[in-house]
Structure formats: C-alpha cells, structure tokens
Amino acid sequence: MIARAVAAARRRNADRGARTPGAAPPVPADAVPSGVVPAGVVPADAATGCVVRLEDVHVRLGGRDVLRGVDVELTERRVGIVGANGSGKSTLARLLNGLVVPTAGRVLVDGLDTRRDGAAVRRRVGFVFTDPDAQIVMPTVAEDVAYSVRGVPASERDRIVRDALAARGLAHHADHPAHLLSGGQKQLLALTSVLAARPRLVVADEPTTLLDLRNTRRFAAELAALPQQVVLVSHDLTLMDAMDRVLVVDDGRVVADDAPGPAVAHYRRLVDEAAPASRRGAS
Amino acid sequence: MTPGTYRPGTSLVHRAPAGAKLAGLAGVSAVALAATSPGTVAAVVGAVAALYAVAGVGLRAAWAQVRPLRLVVPVLLAVQWLTLGPVPALVLTSRLVALVALAGLVLLTTRTSAVLAAIGRGLRPLARVGVDVGRLALVLSLAVRCVPVVTALAHRVRDACRARGRERDVRAYAVPLVVGGLRQADALGDALRARGLDD
Ligand SMILES: Nc1ncnc2c1ncn2[C@@H]1O[C@H](COP(=O)(O)OP(=O)(O)O)[C@@H](O)[C@H]1O
Ligand SMILES: [Mg+2]
Numbered sequence: 405m406i407a408r409a410v411a412a413a414r415r416r417n418a419d420r421g422a423r424t425p426g427a428a429p430p431v432p433a434d435a436v437p438s439g440v441v442p443a444g445v446v447p448a449d450a451a452t453g454c455v456v457r458l459e460d461v462h463v464r465l466g467g468r469d470v471l472r473g474v475d476v477e478l479t480e481r482r483v484g485i486v487g488a489n490g491s492g493k494s495t496l497a498r499l500l501n502g503l504v505v506p507t508a509g510r511v512l513v514d515g516l517d518t519r520r521d522g523a524a525v526r527r528r529v530g531f532v533f534t535d536p537d538a539q540i541v542m543p544t545v546a547e548d549v550a551y552s553v554r555g556v557p558a559s560e561r562d563r564i565v566r567d568a569l570a571a572r573g574l575a576h577h578a579d580h581p582a583h584l585l586s587g588g589q590k591q592l593l594a595l596t597s598v599l600a601a602r603p604r605l606v607v608a609d610e611p612t613t614l615l616d617l618r619n620t621r622r623f624a625a626e627l628a629a630l631p632q633q634v635v636l637v638s639h640d641l642t643l644m645d646a647m648d649r650v651l652v653v654d655d656g657r658v659v660a661d662d663a664p665g666p667a668v669a670h671y672r673r674l675v676d677e678a679a680p681a682s683r684r685g686a687s
Numbered sequence: 688m689t690p691g692t693y694r695p696g697t698s699l700v701h702r703a704p705a706g707a708k709l710a711g712l713a714g715v716s717a718v719a720l721a722a723t724s725p726g727t728v729a730a731v732v733g734a735v736a737a738l739y740a741v742a743g744v745g746l747r748a749a750w751a752q753v754r755p756l757r758l759v760v761p762v763l764l765a766v767q768w769l770t771l772g773p774v775p776a777l778v779l780t781s782r783l784v785a786l787v788a789l790a791g792l793v794l795l796t797t798r799t800s801a802v803l804a805a806i807g808r809g810l811r812p813l814a815r816v817g818v819d820v821g822r823l824a825l826v827l828s829l830a831v832r833c834v835p836v837v838t839a840l841a842h843r844v845r846d847a848c849r850a851r852g853r854e855r856d857v858r859a860y861a862v863p864l865v866v867g868g869l870r871q872a873d874a875l876g877d878a879l880r881a882r883g884l885d886d
Contacts, residue, residue: 406826406829406830406833406872407826408869408872408873408876409829409872409873409875409876409879410822410825410826410829410876410879410884498877501881503877503880503881523883526880526881526882526883527883530881531881533874533877533878533881535874537836537839537871538871538874538875538877538878539874539875539878539881539882540832540878541828541829541832541875541878541879541882542800542828542832543799543800543828543831543832544693544798544799544800546800547798547799547800547828550800551882552882552883554883579693579695579798581692581693581835582832583832583835583836583839597882598882601882601883
C-alpha cells in the first residue's frame with residue numbers, strides 16, 4: 405500500500421516535462437517567499453490570490469468525458485462549486501493544482517501551466533480532501549504539519565509547527581497519533597498542514613461532508629477566516645452564501661456562474677426538473 | 688491504549704537519544720536471546736522493570752505493551768513446562784515478556800519521528816550504494832501512519848460482512864479489503880503530491 409502510494413505520486417509526476425524557457429510565466433515559478441514566517445501569522449502576500457484560468461478544458465478519464473469544455477477565470481476571494489454526485493466537481497477542483505491535467509485545453513495558475521509546472525502550481529495551491537484519513541501522511545499531529553514546512557532549520561520548523569497548531573487549537577495534541585483525533589480535529593489538522601506550506605489559494609473538495617454539524621460549522625468558520633483565496637466544493641448550500649461567486653456543474657459543464665443567490669436557485673431548479681423523471685439514479 | 692503509542696515525558700529514559708535506545712534494545716535482545724541461565728534472565732527482567740520505574744509511564748501503559756501476549760504466554764508456558772520442565776519454561780517465557788516490554792518502552796518514550804530519524808541515520812551508509820535514504824525514511828513514516836488506517840478499514844469491512852450475514856466468507860472479506868486498501872493508497876499518493884512530494 406505504501407509503495408503504491410509513493411509510486412502513484414511519482415507516476416503521475418512523470419508527465420511533467422521540463423519547463424520551456426519560451427513560455428515564461430508572468431510570475432516566476434519560485435516566487436514563494438523563502439523568508440521565515442510563522443504559519444499562524446499570515447505572510448503579506450497570502451491575501452493576494454491567484455489568477456486561475458481554465459481555457460476550454462476537456463477531461464477524459466477511463467473512456468468517459470468527465471469535463472466537456474470548461475472556460476472560466478477565477479480571481480474572486482471566495483468561489484463556490486456545487487453540483488450533483490458525479491457531475492465533475494472533484495475533477496474540476498483537482499485541475500486547479502494539477503492533480504488532474506486536461507485532455508484538451510489548458511489550466512493556468514498565475515500564468516503557470518499545470519501540465520508543465522505542476523510542482524510550482526502545487527506550491528501555491530493547497531488542497532483539502534474530503535477524507536482526512538487519506539491526507540494525513542505522518543504518524544503524529546506535529547509531524548504531519550512539519551512535513552509541510554521545508555527549507556528551514558529544524559528549530560525554526562518546530563516553532564512554526566507549534567504556532568500553527570496553537571492557531572487551530574490543536575497544540576495539546578502535538579505529539580498524539582493522528583489517528584486518535586476526532587473526525588473534526590483530523591480535518592482541522594489537514595487544513596493546518598495545508599496552510600503550513602503557505603499557499604495563496606486553498607482548494608477544498610467537500611471538506612465537511614464527513615463531519616457532523618458542529619464540526620462543519622467550526623471548519624467553515626476557519627475557512628471563512630482565511631486571508632487566502634478559497635475555492636470550495638460543497639453540498640452544504642448554506643456555505644455558498646458566503647461566496648463571492650458560485651459555479652454550478654452539471655454533467656461535465658459549468659451551467660451557471662453567478663452570485664450565490666441566483667446560482668443556488670439555478671441548481672435547485674436543475675434538481676427539481678430532474679426529479680420527476682428521475683431515471684438517472686445516484687452516481 | 689494501543690501498544691507502542693508515544694507518551695510524552697521528561698524522564699531520563701525519555702531524554703536518552705533514540706539511537707542509543709534502539710542500540711540498547713538490540714544489545715539487550717541479543718544478550719537475552721543467547722542467555723538460558725535463570726540468573727541472566729532475572730537480571731534482564733529486573734533491568735526492564737527498573738527502566739519502567741525510571742520512565743514513570745505507569746502500570747497501565749506497561750500492561751498495554753505486553754497485553755497482546757496474554758493469550759500466547761499461558762499456552763507457551765504450559766507447553767514448555769510439559770516438555771522442558773518448570774525452570775526452562777519460566778526462563779523462556781519471562782525472557783519473551785521482558786523483551787516485548789522493553790521494545791514497548793522504547794516506543795512509549797520515543798517519538799516516532801525520533802525513531803525514524805535514528806533509523807534513517809543508521810541507514811545512511813546505504814546512500815553510498817545508491818539508495819534514496821530520504822525516500823526510504825518517508826516510506827517508513829507512511830508505513831507507521833498506515834497501520835491504524837488499514838486496521839480501521841479492516842474493521843469496517845468485517846462489520847459490513849457481518850451486517851450482511853457473511854461471518855466467515857474469506858472472499859467477502861478479502862476483496863473489499865484489498866480494493867479499499869488500493870483506493871486508500873491512491874488517495875494517499877494524491878495527498879503526497881498535493882503536498883509537494885515532487886519538490
Ligand atoms: N479516474 C477516473 N476514471 C474513470 N472515471 C472517473 C475517474 N474519475 C472520475 N471519474 C468519473 O467522472 C465523473 C465525475 O467525477 P467527479 O469529478 O469525482 O464528480 P463529483 O466530484 O462531482 O462527484 C464520475 O462519473 C466519475 O465516476
Ligand atoms: Mg467529488
């Protein structure tokens with residue numbers, strides 16, 4: 405299982421070619437500041453989000469057209485994505501940090517092409533997955549956060565980790581095995597670890613789906629308070645009210661792109677219309 | 688409490704370097720396994736008990752380390768008692784319990800990260816023959832992390848089998864366990880990549 409995880413991570417990196425000098429991005433790939441800033445404290449540029457452009461993106465997976473021509477530019481601080489199970493939301497989210505690359509078209513994050521500059525894109529774009537157990541990679545809480553902090557001396561790293569855990573109320577769990585945390589705490593740890601890498605954009609794919617109401621609120625409040633740009637995929641429509649812009653995905657296409665009110669209303673209509681003749685079933 | 692779970696503390700045993708503790712464990716194990724005299728084994732048992740006292744982790748934690756042996760030890764003791772006689776039986780089983788307890792104490796008083804770092808240092812010479820020691824250390828960490836995840840998956844699959852009345856169907860147990868494990872491994876691969884394994 406371990407070998408497979410590492411091999412999977414490696415295999416999918418293999419398609420990243422070297423960057424061609426001709427297509428210089430507007431911002432250098434290694435513009436991530438190397439200065440040491442405690443993770444609890446926000447670096448000055450964190451609030452400066454990314455410009456994400458999807459240009460006529462098609463994604464074909466396992467012989468299926470999962471996304472069919474998505475063309476959007478995301479610059480808002482809070483972008484929501486809603487849609488039915490299997491509509492392509494996760495694939496859309498994964499495009500943003502290059503975990504999935506387009507079959508046709510391209511995805512640019514601050515001018516960096518996710519296909520060629522995957523690693524550089526992932527340094528700017530943090531990703532929170534649905535299942536916290538699948539994204540906590542180290543045995544203990546502190547070690548997991550430390551895995552995100554690179555290129556600083558050990559003592560400095562330990563201080564950054566301590567501050568980051570304190571900021572999310574996890575300080576007294578630092579040396580606990582991650583698997584003993586509650587689901588809500590695990591997801592907070594996942595967020596803490598993502599933030600410790602100091603991304604400028606945080607993409608969260610249904611981060612509260614496995615949490616109870618109280619933990620959902622807690623997690624949503626943490627997300628809302630972030631200075632970073634956030635793209636949030638969720639079935640919890642109440643979370644969409646706080647968004648600046650909401651995309652509705654249906655059958656591989658963005659079918660509505662609007663303020664939360666009208667976008668959610670569109671999504672509800674879509675579901676209502678499909679309901680009577682519902683032969684499609686859950687997917 | 689699960690065996691081998693680190694318990695923070697400030698005792699001498701906690702503060703001793705991880706490498707020294709691992710080397711000590713290896714040394715004591717070698718001595719104890721070679722020894723058959725009741726005197727040596729009694730000394731090992733006494734030393735382990737003394738180290739537990741110094742570490743101050745408490746009886747409950749000590750019991751948790753040897754608890755997995757509770758079903759094996761009586762059987763072992765009985766068999767050896769009948770075949771070898773009472774003294775060798777007591778010597779052999781107490782040796783086993785003492786070594787398991789000692790290994791447990793090392794894990795109880797040492798952060799996993801320190802254990803892994805010490806192992807990593809021990810493996811460093813392998814770098815000369817082309818082994819990526821950093822990656823090897825990461826794999827060790829992941830392995831430690833995956834134990835509870837896979838255990839939880841196994842429990843879920845077993846419960847699902849039971850809920851559907853398949854108590855002893857090996858296939859109904861093994862197939863979802865393997866598929867679930869592979870899926871989890873893929874998800875972990877994605878998480879590693881999202882967190883910059885490729886940096
Ligand atoms: N690797 C893959 N291989 C084949 N089909 C896939 C793969 N990933 C996703 N799909 C399919 O693509 C569709 C959209 O998936 P996804 O983006 O996960 O949707 P959502 O997150 O909206 O539920 C689903 O029908 C899913 O089964
Ligand atoms: Mg999804």
